[in-house]
Amino acid sequence: MAANSVAEHVSECLQLAMLLEVSAYPKPGNVHRTADFSDTRYEHFLASAVVVGEFFREAALRGVLVGQGKLEPSEVGVGGIIRDAVAKVSSRVNGGNTVLGSVILLSPLAVAAGITLHTEKGLSVHVLRRNVQRVVQSTTPVDAVNLYEAIEKAKPGGLGNAPKLDVNNPSSKTEILKRGISLYEIFRIAADYDSIAAEWTKGYPVTFSLGYPYFVSEFKQTNDFNIATVHTYLKILSEIPDTLIARKAGKVRAVEISEEAGRILELGGLTTVEGRRRLTEFDEKLRKAGNKLNPGTTADLVSSVLAVTVLKGYQP
Numbered sequence: 128m129a130a131n132s133v134a135e136h137v138s139e140c141l142q143l144a145m146l147l148e149v150s151a152y153p154k155p156g157n158v159h160r161t162a163d164f165s166d167t168r169y170e171h172f173l174a175s176a177v178v179v180g181e182f183f184r185e186a187a188l189r190g191v192l193v194g195q196g197k198l199e200p201s202e203v204g205v206g207g208i209i210r211d212a213v214a215k216v217s218s219r220v221n222g223g224n225t226v227l228g229s230v231i232l233l234s235p236l237a238v239a240a241g242i243t244l245h246t247e248k249g250l251s252v253h254v255l256r257r258n259v260q261r262v263v264q265s266t267t268p269v270d271a272v273n274l275y276e277a278i279e280k281a282k283p284g285g286l287g288n289a290p291k292l293d294v295n296n297p298s299s300k301t302e303i304l305k306r307g308i309s310l311y312e313i314f315r316i317a318a319d320y321d322s323i324a325a326e327w328t329k330g331y332p333v334t335f336s337l338g339y340p341y342f343v344s345e346f347k348q349t350n351d352f353n354i355a356t357v358h359t360y361l362k363i364l365s366e367i368p369d370t371l372i373a374r375k376a377g378k379v380r381a382v383e384i385s386e387e388a389g390r391i392l393e394l395g396g397l398t399t400v401e402g403r404r405r406l407t408e409f410d411e412k413l414r415k416a417g418n419k420l421n422p423g424t425t426a427d428l429v430s431s432v433l434a435v436t437v438l439k440g441y442q443p
Contacts, residue, residue, distance in 0.1 A: 128244060130191040137187035137240045137438070138180045141233050144433035145176040147443060148229075148426060151356035153406060155364075155388070156413030156421045164418055171222025178219050179226060182212035183237045190241020190262075200261055206270030206310050208234050210277040217280050227281040228323050228427030231274070232334075235262045235327070236434050250438055256335045263327050266310035272300045274310055291316050322370045322424050331431065338363055338432030343441070352443035354397045357406075360422075360429050361396060365389035369422035376419050384413070384420065 128136070149172040152159040160169055186208050192198035212230045239258035240250070247254055278294050292299045292313060303313070317324035326333055341362050345355035365388040368381035387409055395402035413420040 130188060130195075130245070133191050133241055133244045134184040134187040137190075137237050137244070138183040140240075140437040141183045141237055141434050142176050142180050144233070144437050145179070145226075145229055145430055146173065147352065147356060147433050147437075148430040149173070149176075151353050151360065151429075153410045154357055154360050154426065154429075155406065155410040157360075157423070157426050162410070162414070164421075167222040167225065171220050172225050174220045175216045175222070175225040178216050179212045179230060182208050182215070182230075183233065186234050186237035187241035190238040190243075190258075191245045192241075193238070194242040194245030200265035201267055203238055203262065203265070204270065204273075205234050205238065205262065205266055206273030206277075210273040210280070213277040213281050224281040224283045227277065227283055228424060229430040230277075231323055232326060232331075232427055232431040233434055235259050236331075236431065236438075238262045240438055250440075252335065252339065252435060252439060255435065255438070256331060260330050263311050263314075268304050268307050268309055270310040271303045271308060271313045274313070275300050275303075320370060320373070322367055323427060326428065326431070333363060333367060333428050334431040334435060337366065338428065339435050342432055342436055346441065349398065352441075356429065356433065358392065358396050359432055360425060361388045361392045363428050363432075364422050364425045365392060367425070367428075369425045371424040372420055372422055376416070380420070384422065 314324035
């Protein structure tokens with residue numbers, strides 16, 4: 128496959144993953160096709176998925192160049208891709224922060240997919256995972272600074288203050304460059320309290336070891352993309368308390384929400400009358416506190432799972 132064709136294919140897959148994630152319903156506490164927040168609506172996420180396409184294409188194209196030996200992984204500029212994607216969305220979409228978490232996860236996947244599709248016949252999930260680890264481990268201090276600028280642009284809610292190299296501290300970027308701290312190392316610092324950072328630094332375990340195989344199993348059982356997506360969301364939430372909720376409402380509340388997600392899955396989720404009833408109640412309960420109990424990090428992880436799923440050829 129020619130380089131431009133690879134890049135276009137990867138971008139289409141990742142954009143579709145974002146569209147499918149936000150469209151799955153009811154994903155308790157999230158914006159989805161039948162539920163909005165006061166300041167962020169379903170169409171804001173749709174528009175954002177369109178806007179980021181050019182950046183996924185560029186990421187995949189750079190991945191192809193890495194596969195060809197024409198570019199070193201450290202020269203890819205993942206941080207700049209994330210920054211530019213977030214900046215473009217901020218300038219084109221009025222719904223606030225709609226893509227930061229998902230773009231942080233999907234940009235390295237786009238690069239890794241470009242490498243994989245250039246060097247392999249077809250797409251091996253094992254090779255894709257190995258390549259995404261290679262990409263994130265090769266990031267640089269400049270990538271770290273660019274990510275900080277992306278966060279400044281996105282202004283995500285519930286960010287809080289970090290014990291080291293806080294993004295809200297104006298001197299952090301200077302210190303990162305002075306000390307030569309890579310983006311991968313920054314995420315290692317944050318991995319204990321942020322699931323997206325943990326995903327980056329631990330080999331995308333939720334994406335590849337938990338979410339993807341669970342989605343495939345659910346899809347084969349139900350032949351329903353929406354059910355498989357919602358159940359994968361519940362599965363991830365049940366096993367990994369949402370770190371966005373933990374920052375906004377505390378760890379105890381985050382664990383309680385995870386336990387409720389697990390109980391709904393045990394009832395059959397969307398495949399049973401009682402499961403659907405409890406799922407609807409759960410969605411309504413999480414919305415009563417505004418965005419405070421929105422499992423937004425879980426939604427980002429589902430986007431990453433769906434990216435791998437669509438890249439592997441699964442279609443709605």
